[in-house]
Amino acid sequence: MSTIDTLQSLTITRPDDWHLHLRDGAALASVLPHSARQFARAIVMPNLKPPVTTTAMAQAYRERILAALPAGMRFEPLMTLYLTDNTDPDEIRRAQDSGFVHAVKLYPAGATTNSDAGVTDLTRCYRTLEVMQEVGMPFLVHGEVTDQDIDLFDREAVFIERVMRPLRRDMPELKIVFEHITTKDAAQYVAEADGPIAATITAHHLLYNRNEIFKGGIRPHYYCLPVLKREEHRLALMTAATSGDERFFLGTDSAPHAVGAKETSCGCAGCYTALHAMEMYTEAFERAGALDKLEAFASFHGPDFYELPRNTEQVTLKREAWTLPQTVPMADGSLVPLNGGEQINWKLL
Numbered sequence: 642m643s644t645i646d647t648l649q650s651l652t653i654t655r656p657d658d659w660h661l662h663l664r665d666g667a668a669l670a671s672v673l674p675h676s677a678r679q680f681a682r683a684i685v686m687p688n689l690k691p692p693v694t695t696t697a698m699a700q701a702y703r704e705r706i707l708a709a710l711p712a713g714m715r716f717e718p719l720m721t722l723y724l725t726d727n728t729d730p731d732e733i734r735r736a737q738d739s740g741f742v743h744a745v746k747l748y749p750a751g752a753t754t755n756s757d758a759g760v761t762d763l764t765r766c767y768r769t770l771e772v773m774q775e776v777g778m779p780f781l782v783h784g785e786v787t788d789q790d791i792d793l794f795d796r797e798a799v800f801i802e803r804v805m806r807p808l809r810r811d812m813p814e815l816k817i818v819f820e821h822i823t824t825k826d827a828a829q830y831v832a833e834a835d836g837p838i839a840a841t842i843t844a845h846h847l848l849y850n851r852n853e854i855f856k857g858g859i860r861p862h863y864y865c866l867p868v869l870k871r872e873e874h875r876l877a878l879m880t881a882a883t884s885g886d887e888r889f890f891l892g893t894d895s896a897p898h899a900v901g902a903k904e905t906s907c908g909c910a911g912c913y914t915a916l917h918a919m920e921m922y923t924e925a926f927e928r929a930g931a932l933d934k935l936e937a938f939a940s941f942h943g944p945d946f947y948e949l950p951r952n953t954e955q956v957t958l959k960r961e962a963w964t965l966p967q968t969v970p971m972a973d974g975s976l977v978p979l980n981g982g983e984q985i986n987w988k989l990l
């Protein structure tokens with residue numbers, strides 16, 4: 642064992658979360674402290690009901706987030722806009738000028754939670770995407786095709802061929818983040834592509850393969866989109882995350898849903914990890930013998946891609962076993978964190 646494997650504590654630059662769902666209202670107030678405890682900043686997803694489609698809506702949402710932050714906590718929400726077939730190219734210029742909108746998000750219509758207002762055909766958005774390319778506004782992509790005749794487990798790989806390659810051929814300078822990648826196909830595509838592209842990787846896709854959803858029965862808290870994949874894909878994600886390649890960085894995709902919306906005959910997609918995401922990532926990197934690569938993945942590659950300053954504060958993770966709560970109270974019902982009731986071996990101080 643190398644010395645780093647036996648470390649009792651690990652001090653790194655405070656990380657950021659480059660893909661986070663904070664929701665709104667009572668749910669926002671319940672989940673925000675969990676993220677703020679761990680992360681200095683987060684890219685906040687715009688898939689509210691109704692979706693955050695304008696700079697004015699993003700500004701109002703940002704103010705609600707800051708108002709929900711408990712006294713004494715610091716956290717910077719980095720706002721995003723939800724792309725629709727009708728997003729006006731001028732909206733991109735307003736967003737860019739705002740200073741607080743940092744990206745625009747693609748939800749293919751019907752692909753995931755609250756994506757009904759999403760894009761039906763990306764070519765309809767080309768004038769808007771051209772302005773994004775021109776001003777350097779990052780384009781964040783939920784990369785799954787929605788065709789019902791494509792197997793659920795193949796939707797990300799097919800997206801690369803049908804959407805990503807044509808898009809990048811047409812807009813080679815557009816900055817793209819391939820969000821929450823789940824396959825070796827996506828990891829390889831991002832590692833090898835020319836031009837400005839990166840990918841976020843969740844902690845749960847590093848730690849689990851699809852067996853987890855069905856262990857001993859159907860376990861809805863492990864259901865998210867894109868769905869967990871085969872072990873070979875998990876291994877490819879681990880290799881990418883721990884490679885030191887600056888194109889891969891941390892994005893939890895923590896996605897809170899009230900327990901009743903998960904534990905039901907047709908449960909929502911989304912894993913809640915904001916409570917313990919850094920501990921989960923640390924566990925994953927330790928298993929790969931790559932704790933020395935965690936800081937760059939969690940704290941450097943993201944701000945570098947977004948052209949934001951790196952954080953200067955530090956945080957410490959201690960090797961200390963603790964048991965996650967079974968549930969987290971939420972004003973409108975409770976929330977089950979991923980691995981609720983189980984033990985985790987690291988603790989963020």
Ligand SMILES: NC(=O)N[C@@H](CC(=O)O)C(=O)O
Pocket residue numbers: 662688753754755783864865866867894896897910911912
């Ligand atoms: N990841 C998920 O399974 N769900 C996310 C949406 C998303 O990121 O696709 C959510 O908003 O609940």
Ligand SMILES: [Zn+2]
Pocket residue numbers: 753783820821866867
């Ligand atoms: Zn998504």
Ligand SMILES: [Zn+2]
Pocket residue numbers: 660661662686894896
């Ligand atoms: Zn998400």
